[in-house]
Amino acid sequence: PDQMRLDKKYAKVLFIRNYPSFLNDRLIKSLTDIGIELAITIHANPYDISESIKKINNAEAQVKMDMIKSQKGAARDGITGDLAVSGVAKAIADEATKWKDEVEDRDQKIFSGVFCVMVKADSEEELIDYTNRIQQAGRKHVVEFEEVYYHQEEALNTMLPIGKTYLNVKSRFMRDMTTTNIATQIPFTNTDLQSDSPNAIYYGQNQISNNIITLDRQRDLNTASGVILGSSGSGKSVFTKTSEVIPTILRYPDDRVIVVDPEDEYSDIGRAFDAQLITISPGSPTHLNLMDLPDEDSLAAEDADPVGQKASLIMGLFENILKEVTDEDFSIIDRVTRLCYERITDRTPTLSDWHDILLEQPEDVAQQLALKSESYTKGSQNIFAHETNVDLTHQVVIFNLKQLDGKLKPFALMVVQDYIWNQVVNNQGKLTTRIYFDEMQNQFLTDDQAQFFTNLYARVRKYGAIPTGITQNVETLLARTEGRKLLANSEFIVLLKQKKTDIRLLAETINLTDALIRYIEKPKAKGTGLIVAGQTTVPFENPIPKHTELFRLVATDAYRTVESQAK
Template identity: 25%
Template sequence: MEAIKTKYEQTKTCDVPLVKEMTSVQDILSVKSIDEGGIFELNNKMFSKLYVLSDINFAGVTDVEQKEIIINFGKVLKTIPCRFSYTVANEYVDEKLFHEKILYALRGDKYDFLRRSYNQVIRDKVSDARQGLYQTIYLTLTIKAEDMHDAKQMFMSTDTAIRSAFIGIGANGMQGSVMRPVGINERMQKIYNVTHVGIENNYKFDFEKEYESCHDWLNTLAPASVRFENEMFMLNSRFGKVMYIEEYPKSLESDIISSLSKLNCTSYVTVNSELLDIAGFKQEVGRKYMAVGMKIENEKQRNRNNNDYLADASQKLLNEKEKLDEFSKEIDTLDEHYFNTTMLVMVLASSEEELTQIEEKLKNIASLKSIKLHSCFGKQREGFNSCLPLGIQEFKRVCNLSSTCLAMFMPYKTQELNDEGGTYYGVNQLSQNAIFANKKLLKNHNGLILGQSGSGKSVFAKSEIISTFVNNPTDQILIIDPQSEYGNLSGITDGTIISFDSSKEFYLNPMDVDYTDVDYVKLREIISDKADFILSLLSSCMKRDILPEEQGIIDSVIEKVYSENYSLRKKLNGEAEKASDYEVPSYMRTESVMFDVEQNLSVEEQIRAYSPTLQDIYQGLLDEGSSLAAHLAAAMEIFVNGSLNLFNHRTNVMLDNRFIVFDISGLKDNIRLTAMLVMMETVRNKVKDNAKEGRWTHLYVDEFHELLGVPQVAEFILKLWKEIRKMSGILNGITQNMTDLLNNDNGGKLSAILSNTEYFALLSQSTLDKEKLMKFLPQISPAMFNFVDNADSGTGLLKMGNVTVPFDMRMSKESEIYKIVNTDGGGYGV
């Protein structure tokens, strides 16, 4: 008859393997059954469920923030009411599939040469990283239940609280860890990848197909061959070994797991823990206290028997009793949870010699952390099952740890950016994993690219622009170019350059309007926008704010001009004026078309041919008849009949090109402000037109601080910055540093811009600019700003929403992309 065990002793008892003696490869895993919800049934009515934990920035924050994260992680551990384990896994990924996932897909068009060049840059960059390895953090929860139905109910009741606790781990506004449940297909695929390591195949597990085909999932997961020996095991063509931590340091460091998991090989570092019943644990401590007390009394008695009545027990026993006494008081007074914990490390290698080398490296790392690794002698199979994220604990060498101490075994290292369909931004300097980020996934898509002169800011921006162009074949890219830097990109992308020079006869009509699907309510929005533009134009010309009575006249004239134009265009297309429940007021209608029109024109041709011009607004003011209107018309005459009539023409440039550069480098002072206002109005119109077609627009504004320095233009930018998100637009400002922006911050517009910005690319910053950025971006840890403090050209920080990573985007000077984007002879090639 088996002896009755206390609750404490039960947590030290190993799980019984499902099959004690292996007779086939199907016996390797101690899993009885699987459920389509991703739950595994283990031996002895135990059930496990797997989750993936997103990484958080732990290595790149200050000591104070690290301490806060550790405390928060300890609180999370207290919320877990069942047996659990967390695993940091360097999992092998097929190199072909790995490349298919991260490389730019070829599209069979004329720009494939750019995609191939980028792919070569990516290959070169990740070749120094863990090629074919992906690091993942797993959390496995294991509960005891009567059946699978009962297990599902129990997992549902615990999921929400634990998930909320993980989200709250972050410090200083940092994003916490997201806990994502792993479905059955993904979980089985991960186990399959381990048991079939070294075997080239593209098998994808599909639960429904396996079920319909009546396949035995054990046969699917079973490896081709496996042999367990005392000190190692062979899995297919790979050699593996499972070790456990035999001795723990007196003072725990928070990077122990990070250090053990940084080797360039397939590895699993697992922390298996089981919550101790506090009453049973107190009994165990009390039992040890009594045992030490008896030893002390026995030792005193021996001394008395030797006629040494003054001698006390040994100092070692007295110290042990004192520590147990203090520990007992801590259990009673502190709100701590205690666990029996086993830490395991499993590694796989392609040869026995490589396995020996890896083991040596691991032991060297362990010795630096004052821990001792020992092989699971004669228990390699049990260690294998216990190390994988299955929820099995067939091997135990427990250590009593409080939640505070267990939290020191931190599984987190650094956040990763790996958005599907994202743009390549180099590699993460902390993890050496490739960075792919997609701005379209952010709540607010706008961004700023900041870097002092020589930091690689221009190269960074151009590289992003080309990546965006080749990977988003339906999107349009608009660039405002104050220094004529982007002409070469326009040539490569077959783009259009619009230069505001009267001698080149490039004309843009700022009054162009598209009435497609516009009813009278939307017409009012158009009238309001055009009125804002005319007000800005006249304000810049008159060098003062427009008076309220003047605003009323301008609004009335524009309303009449555009209502008549709206009526004309409806008749042109054979439509009734009453296009919706809203009707054009009778006094704004025209009874008949007053001039000849050409039928069967496309929408684009109608916009060019029949949109109002500045001449119409000018004439409308004259027709109004009042002296105030005449005064406003006189102010407008310079734009109609005077030296600034460049913008009183119908548009004659193609605005449908996917790549358009507005070159304002050669603007003369007398038309500079007007040209900027016309340009911004044209851009806003184009963004709106693209939004109607379901098309994304990427707007890049170089020398961003210059445009913010012009009050009228700054008003345009601020409005566009706030509204462009709703129109599937992304506005990117490019400038040297924060000082430039602050010096041109008219009326606190910079604060409004920053509050509506989620994307920041921060390259090398001066000390002054770094301090200003730290104030404006308090959610980024001060420690992370070390990556921009006079950083190497092409390196810095990338902030995407709540995720901030240090990037290294340097590339070879011989790459085709580098030769394209580096136009100044410098850059950050290596």
């Protein structure tokens, strides 16, 4: 009488038997928070307006006649005032007046409706537990859920999305409702993020609706570039690997994936996916030639002077590593760079060749510059003065910069960015280059770095690449105009747990309501927060089971330590 079997499952349908005087819009939220799979359906069939008014008028007339009879009988017995009319009759009269006002003055419709919930379980005991949890969720809102006794088959058919209420076989299942009563139970205010692209990536579940979140950044957004922001320990690294880097490698096998890895957090992924791992440090066997140029045929008109841009790069590098670079130095650098490419045509020149030509220049300033730069061209810091010996056309390329420190790190970052620019230009029209800049705050330590990086970020977008910046130091990013501009121009933003001071700064650039802020100020778990995609913002979660190979692959040492301490 109160349940059914569907294949090997036990199932039942419950309906709302008793409603409160006012039903708020949190009932469905409370039901979905239970954490079990439910099917919820609301049927509402409108009465004809004239029939509604006629029905209300009849009910009002009938109750008034009953009240008059009661008053006459009470008067004969010497009873007057409120005692002459029963409380039930008075309540019905008030209700009729209220419904009449709703229809005539507030343009409400009257519906015959029913609110049903269906649940399935693996055993009868589990079904009883689920039923109790549904009823408990209803009681929070003064709602009584009851089994549909002896009509479970009609109830099952009512749950089907075919728009027919089979449960209207008995009036006790149905309830008269107004438009407002119905509207408060339809979760129109809930926003979901689901792409219809066959190449969309799964980003987890919506914390409110529990629906999946999918997005194809390249197709669904006007600007595919993005940032991932989260304070230390927020689960930023795990999110980036499980929701971006690994899915991107698997979903887009024809595209290029490049990771700039300052802290050696992606090497495990690189080995698992046969990536080209490039360790940049003194004495490393893997080399990048700073003097490599992009394919000139692929350059846009405004970028058609690659040698001049290479000279600008070398100027910027020397500004970072030398105490002072004068205007005379800049002139010498520009001249020597052009001479280098003019003289050496049978192969790509190196920084060592560049130094040799520098020594040939007659000016004293050239000799001084040669002496100051010798450590980086011929000496122990000559990490970019060798011919390239790695496969830069590999699907996945990871730059490991962990062993660098001091002046070499910003120097290396700029060279790596130059390499990325060359690859983006060469790949234009052939494939999409997807670039991940971890520890992005390192790019904003000086004005020159910030300007160089943001220029690159904007230029690669023009060539069809998709850059993504990852950082825990939001304050460093937003402290500079370039950082704020980069964030404002990104349509894809992931926000994990943030410090209050950072939330204040973010709210000035991103439209965050108080209701959304709570998901990043006090998130429900590590690795949860908000995804902003264009005009849509949704709270997400994507837990990775600890016993899986995926978790072992992506968890950082610090993350594993926290988990083991928790155990």
